[in-house]
Amino acid sequence: MKKENNQNDEWLNSLEDIQYNLELIGNMYSDKEDYSLLISETLLRIPLEKRAEVIVNSIFISDENYGCVFNLYIKNPKRNKKVKQPIILLNFAAMEKESRPFKMDVIAHEIAHFIKGHHNKHPNNNDEYIKQEKEADDLIEKWGFNRTNKEKYKDLL
Numbered sequence: 065m066k067k068e069n070n071q072n073d074e075w076l077n078s079l080e081d082i083q084y085n086l087e088l089i090g091n092m093y094s095d096k097e098d099y100s101l102l103i104s105e106t107l108l109r110i111p112l113e114k115r116a117e118v119i120v121n122s123i124f125i126s127d128e129n130y131g132c133v134f135n136l137y138i139k140n141p142k143r144n145k146k147v148k149q150p151i152i153l154l155n156f157a158a159m160e161k162e163s164r165p166f167k168m169d170v171i172a173h174e175i176a177h178f179i180k181g182h183h184n185k186h187p188n189n190n191d192e193y194i195k196q197e198k199e200a201d202d203l204i205e206k207w208g209f210n211r212t213n214k215e216k217y218k219d220l221l
């Protein structure tokens with residue numbers, strides 16, 4: 065999935081195209097906010113190559129916690145073998161009282177977990193968990209977002 069995508073990355077350069085191509089599951093609207101738009105605007109701020117990687121390979125789900133990243137094992141269309149599907153789960157209801165920029169920081173943070181492959185190496189202990197939290201925040205800081213989880217790894221700074 066490397067070469068072909070790079071040639072066609074232009075189709076992910078507008079907000080409309082990103083919104084059209086996103087895989088979204090769950091409630092993506094509230095009275096005040098279109099969450100698919102919020103996710104798309106966040107993605108538009110992420111380097112194109114990484115953005116394409118996220119949009120082509122992941123599905124966004126709106127649910128309970130602020131967010132998490134995991135693998136869903138689903139049947140392929142021929143139903144003869146399960147395939148591993150990375151999931152980026154976001155809960156906009158839990159974040160309702162947070163500011164819009166903070167929500168975008170959280171979205172970027174969960175995307176960073178995905179880019180770092182954390183859905184493939186679930187932490188075995190608290191140290192590993194804290195290390196992953198710091199790695200995700202290190203990456204979003206590079207992308208121009210604010211750290212979301214500083215309290216958890218402040219001893220490492």
Ligand SMILES: [Zn+2]
Pocket residue numbers: 173177196197200213
């Ligand atoms: Zn995290």
